[in-house]
Amino acid sequence: MGDFNHPDICWRDNAAEHKQSRKFLECVDDNFLLQMIEEPMRRGAMLDLILTNKEGLVGDVKLKGSLGCSDHEMIEFRTLRAVRKALSKLTTLDFSRADFGLFRDLLGRKPWDKALEGRGAQDSWLIFKGHLLQAQE
Secondary structure, eight states, rough: EEEEEOOTTTTTBBBBBHHHHHHHHHHHHHHHEEEOOOOOOBBBBBBOOOEESSSSSEEEEEEEEEEESSSSSSEEEEEOOHHHHHHHHHOOOOOGGGGGGHHHHHHHHHHHHHHHOOOOOOHHHHHHHHHHHHHHH
């Protein structure tokens, strides 16, 4: 959580105008992080962010107005314990037993252009991840 000062980032489209902001987005994507703030807080920009690596770990995110003369918004959120307990169970995959041909076939059956049309990066990732996990089973 913090003030990341990338006002040109559009989190809905996963896009940015400036090179430094695009590098920041690339870092977020490369580390499979989710940005949890949904409302702009400072002059229409999302500068104060909550990043997490686990869907469902952070919830009940609320902007609470500014404190005194600050141009920052206070952010209230919860760390959800149910997910925290699940984090203690480590599951690993045995890739030597994987049928990558079948995996590729299962993912290739989905008409991705239509499934992701008009969706932002976060929604697209969640849809793709759901199909990825289903194919993994």
